Amino acid sequence: MEIRPILSALLRNKTGPILVAMQVALSLAILANALHIVSERRDVAARPSGLLDEASTFYFSVRNLSQDTPEQMLATIKRELEVLRAVPGVVSAAQVSQMPMSQSGGTTSVAADFRQQRESGYASTYFTGDSMVKTLGLKLVEGRDFLPHEIPEVNERTNAEVPKLVILTKPLADKLWPGAPAVGKTMYFGTGDGASGAQVVGVVESLMSAHAELGDTGVSSLIMPARQYGQGGAMYALRSEPGQRERVMQEAEQALRKASATPLILRTKTVEEDRKDRYRADTALSWMLVTVSVLLLLITCSGIVGMASLWVNQRRKQIGVRRALGARKLDILRYFIVENVMITSAGVAGGVLLGVGLNALLVSRLEMTRLPLSYLLAGAIVFWAIGILSAYGPAWRAASISPALATRST
Amino acid sequence: MFAYYFKLGLRNLRRNPALTALMVLILAVGVAASVSTLAILHVMSGDPIPSKSERLFVPFVDNGQPEDGAANEEPEDMQLSYQDAMNLLRQHPAERATAMFGTGMPVEPPRKDIPAFQAYGLAPTRDFFAMFEVPFLHGQPWTAEDEARGANVVVLNRTVAEKLYGDADPVGQRLTMKGEPFTVVGVLGDWNPMPRYYKLIGSGPATGEEFMIPLATAVRKELTPYGSVNCSQTRDPGYASLLASECTWVQAWFETRSASERADLQSFLDNYASEQRKLGRLKRNAPNRLFDVMEWMEQRKVVGNDTRLSAWLAFGFLVLCLVNTVGLLLAKFSARASEVGIRRALGASRREIFQQFLVETGVIGLAGGLLGLLLAFGALALIGMQSRSMAAMARMDWEMLGMTFVISVCAALVAGLLPTWRACQVTPAIQLKSQ
Numbered sequence: 001m002e003i004r005p006i007l008s009a010l011l012r013n014k015t016g017p018i019l020v021a022m023q024v025a026l027s028l029a030i031l032a033n034a035l036h037i038v039s040e041r042r043d044v045a046a047r048p049s050g051l052l053d054e055a056s057t058f059y060f061s062v063r064n065l066s067q068d069t070p071e072q073m074l075a076t077i078k079r080e081l082e083v084l085r086a087v088p089g090v091v092s093a094a095q096v097s098q099m100p101m102s103q104s105g106g107t108t109s110v111a112a113d114f115r116q117q118r119e120s121g122y123a124s125t126y127f128t129g130d131s132m133v134k135t136l137g138l139k140l141v142e143g144r145d146f147l148p149h150e151i152p153e154v155n156e157r158t159n160a161e162v163p164k165l166v167i168l169t170k171p172l173a174d175k176l177w178p179g180a181p182a183v184g185k186t187m188y189f190g191t192g193d194g195a196s197g198a199q200v201v202g203v204v205e206s207l208m209s210a211h212a213e214l215g216d217t218g219v220s221s222l223i224m225p226a227r228q229y230g231q232g233g234a235m236y237a238l239r240s241e242p243g244q245r246e247r248v249m250q251e252a253e254q255a256l257r258k259a260s261a262t263p264l265i266l267r268t269k270t271v272e273e274d275r276k277d278r279y280r281a282d283t284a285l286s287w288m289l290v291t292v293s294v295l296l297l298l299i300t301c302s303g304i305v306g307m308a309s310l311w312v313n314q315r316r317k318q319i320g321v322r323r324a325l326g327a328r329k330l331d332i333l334r335y336f337i338v339e340n341v342m343i344t345s346a347g348v349a350g351g352v353l354l355g356v357g358l359n360a361l362l363v364s365r366l367e368m369t370r371l372p373l374s375y376l377l378a379g380a381i382v383f384w385a386i387g388i389l390s391a392y393g394p395a396w397r398a399a400s401i402s403p404a405l406a407t408r409s410t
Numbered sequence: 411m412f413a414y415y416f417k418l419g420l421r422n423l424r425r426n427p428a429l430t431a432l433m434v435l436i437l438a439v440g441v442a443a444s445v446s447t448l449a450i451l452h453v454m455s456g457d458p459i460p461s462k463s464e465r466l467f468v469p470f471v472d473n474g475q476p477e478d479g480a481a482n483e484e485p486e487d488m489q490l491s492y493q494d495a496m497n498l499l500r501q502h503p504a505e506r507a508t509a510m511f512g513t514g515m516p517v518e519p520p521r522k523d524i525p526a527f528q529a530y531g532l533a534p535t536r537d538f539f540a541m542f543e544v545p546f547l548h549g550q551p552w553t554a555e556d557e558a559r560g561a562n563v564v565v566l567n568r569t570v571a572e573k574l575y576g577d578a579d580p581v582g583q584r585l586t587m588k589g590e591p592f593t594v595v596g597v598l599g600d601w602n603p604m605p606r607y608y609k610l611i612g613s614g615p616a617t618g619e620e621f622m623i624p625l626a627t628a629v630r631k632e633l634t635p636y637g638s639v640n641c642s643q644t645r646d647p648g649y650a651s652l653l654a655s656e657c658t659w660v661q662a663w664f665e666t667r668s669a670s671e672r673a674d675l676q677s678f679l680d681n682y683a684s685e686q687r688k689l690g691r692l693k694r695n696a697p698n699r700l701f702d703v704m705e706w707m708e709q710r711k712v713v714g715n716d717t718r719l720s721a722w723l724a725f726g727f728l729v730l731c732l733v734n735t736v737g738l739l740l741a742k743f744s745a746r747a748s749e750v751g752i753r754r755a756l757g758a759s760r761r762e763i764f765q766q767f768l769v770e771t772g773v774i775g776l777a778g779g780l781l782g783l784l785l786a787f788g789a790l791a792l793i794g795m796q797s798r799s800m801a802a803m804a805r806m807d808w809e810m811l812g813m814t815f816v817i818s819v820c821a822a823l824v825a826g827l828l829p830t831w832r833a834c835q836v837t838p839a840i841q842l843k844s845q
Contacts, residue, residue, distance in 0.1 A: 015740065015828070015832075016737065016740070019733055019736055019737045019740075020737070022733050023730060023733050023734060023737075026726065026729060026730045026733065027730060029726075030723065030726045030727070030730070034723065037719070063516055063528060065516055065518065065526055065589065067589055156647065157647060157648060158647055158648065159647060160644075160646050160647040189644075190644075194644065196644075231634070263518075263525065263526050264526075265516050265525075265526050265527060265528050267528070277797075280796055280797050281716060281796065281797070284793070284796040284800075285716050285719070285720070288720060288793075289723070292443065292723060292724075292727055295439060295443075295727070296727065296730065299436055299439075299730060299731060299734055300730070300734075302432065302436070302734070303733075303734045303737055306432075306737060306738060306741060307737055307741075310737075310740075310741045310744075314744075358726075362719070362722075365718075366715045366718055366719055366722075367715055368715075368719070
């Protein structure tokens with residue numbers, strides 16, 4: 001292992017090695033940070049919504065153009081639900097006020113005790129006139145769902161009553177009462193003497209909020225019982241048999257339109273579409289980062305191969321002399337591989353430092369998260385491997401140079 | 411000599427096709443990445459109304475609860491309550507002012523073959539059109555009397571007008587919206603400020619609002635505000651209590667005659683706030699703010715972190731491509747050592763060799779720029795597939811086109827400095843000897 005001769009040869013002609021080391025360092029720094037961001041975004045976009053069968057769940061937003069009294073609107077809602085439940089293939093239908101990941105919905109502050117100074121957190125507020133737990137297929141881990149007689153009919157224009165019962169998601173329950181069962185406890189909407197409270201009847205494992213925010217708020221939701229009417233329209237969530245969503249969507253829409261005396265404005269959305277829309281920007285960024293990473297690797301590879309080929313060409317005579325003096329092909333090969341590993345190692349060392357620096361910059365200026373060292377380590381290993389593999393081709397060509405070259409004068 | 415070197419440079423592109431192609435490609439990819447992200451950044455952070463951006467202001471008075479957070483913490487929602495907006499509109503000293511909120515109404519088209527649909531619109535006051543220089547294709551904004559009465563008048567955007575009435579001028583026609591007949595008084599021309607800076611909170615559709623009705627009309631018809639409604643206290647149900655409450659859902663703008671009147675506007679706002687405090691409102695005692703157009707866009711983080719990340723990443727990528735190009739250029743020029751030796755022996759000075767190779771590098775830069783431009787268009791198209799609002803942003807204008815070539819040539823020149831300098835150092839004697 002002739003490290004000293006290799007090192008002194010490199011130091012004599014520094015430009016090429018420095019260029020390669022710089023490329024490796026830059027690529028490693030950018031790659032580690034980029035892949036870390038990709039992995040984070042993918043985790044965010046893959047967060048479960050809590051629904052049993054996302055692919056079969058969809059919802060209608062219906063607006064009626066007729067000028068009804070509030071009581072007529074209530075009757076229309078009940079009638080529309082019956083029509084929907086009669087469509088073959090519908091497992092369950094429920095009136096809801098908002099849907100998870102739809103980017104449209106209400107949030108409220110919540111507190112475990114109204115005497116608190118500040119609220120315990122925020123939660124997304126879902127109202128349902130039927131069983132949202134059954135329709136969305138949410139998993140109850142404590143307590144029970146609302147009973148039909150517990151669901152009041154609420155005229156939104158005149159009735160300000162806050163429901164007295166609530167179902168929470170487990171993360172929210174754990175935040176309000178860590179370690180203790182939540183069923184039976186009272187949760188408050190905000191703090192202060194005027195804050196109203198509701199009793200917890202059940203806890204579901206998870207339900208993503210309507211805006212699917214990052215962090216705690218995205219997984220803190222509450223469901224309250226209320227059949228809301230009076231605004232001239234309603235939202236219905238439906239779950240179809242697996243694999244039958246498209247057909248059921250069409251038939252349900254036709255059934256609703258047929259059952260209505262006046263024209264309806266109907267908007268259909270599936271939960272899958274909502275998920276795609278919500279994470280569109282993150283997905284696009286991930287793809288861009290992946291593309292850039294692949295290009296980075298390709299360019300660095302080509303840089304290493306190019307440089308190695310150039311040196312081989314420049315040192316043909318020297319290699320020929322060595323071979324003539326008795327060096328085996330393996331010795332030449334080993335020389336070039338070791339040389340390349342040394343350059344790549346210098347690049348990797350620089351890259352690790354640069355990567356940490358770049359990450360610090362991203363954290364402070366762009367609100368990104370810290371890079372775990374495992375990414376830099378994995379990146380270092382990848383670039384070592386690339387360095388060796390890229391140098392192999394030119395090194396083998398060098399080894400194949402015939403000793404006769406040494407005796408030629410040109 | 412420059413033209414000669416240029417021709418030489420072009421010819422030498424063909425010399426070593428594989429190496430040159432690789433060099434041009436790598437440079438093009440780096441340039442494409444930088445230019446496409448830069449173009450998006452340029453659109454997002456550009457001044458949407460340069461003639462007025464220093465004279466248009468968004469006022470903000472904080473009517474939250476004292477316990478909502480420290481007084482110097484900026485609240486998430488910076489809209490105004492209905493009361494504050496109306497008071498400011500009535501009492502302001504500025505030349506023009508407007509308040510608005512987003513809303514929606516079902517539209518029943520006059521033609522039976524088009525089904526009823528839900529339209530998304532804006533409810534501003536009359537001055538909106540003059541303040542934001544909104545172009546009209548037909549008709550004009552509603553009159554002051556229409557506004558005072560809360561009359562059923564509507565201005566449609568071009569797309570909706572064409573959808574309902576084709577190419578005919580619909581001014582004067584009746585349109586049924588939310589069950590009542592509205593008179594069309596105008597049709598907007600193409601108006602696509604990027605971003606839609608006039609309403610950054612709870613923004614409407616990316617292609618623009620479909621209709622505009624007077625604020626007074628929307629309030630009279632009790633239309634639900636779309637977008638963000640933020641209530642720091644509980645309120646009674648019903649529209650009247652929404653208007654009287656401290657819920658914030660209205661956005662307002664002032665226009666002054668010149669940027670120097672900002673201080674007057676600020677003192678007006680401060681006086682208004684202290685009057686309101688005497689009445690028991692605005693308990694948070696937070697500073698009252700004024701933002702001009704660019705400051706408002708900055709406050710609302712129009713250029714998000716992701717966009718900035720993309721731009722930084724693209725430039726890092728360009729630097730990598732540059733370093734790679736330096737290596738490739740070194741390789742390319744070192745093969746021409748004998749040619750340089752002959753030129754020098756014939757009397758060329760080092761400076762002339764430097765010029766020749768620098769021009770050649772510039773030619774490579776131009777070629778890279780050309781290919782990079784094509785790739786950048788492709789990249790922008792790909793980025794635009796993300797969403798409709800992104801598609802509107804991912805465009806190249808003449809400035810960016812020129813910028814592509816500037817970046818490409820400059821990058822190539824910077825990359826070429828070291829190899830060119832090396833090429834000049836060739837000693838003629840050694841090169842001639844080895845023949």
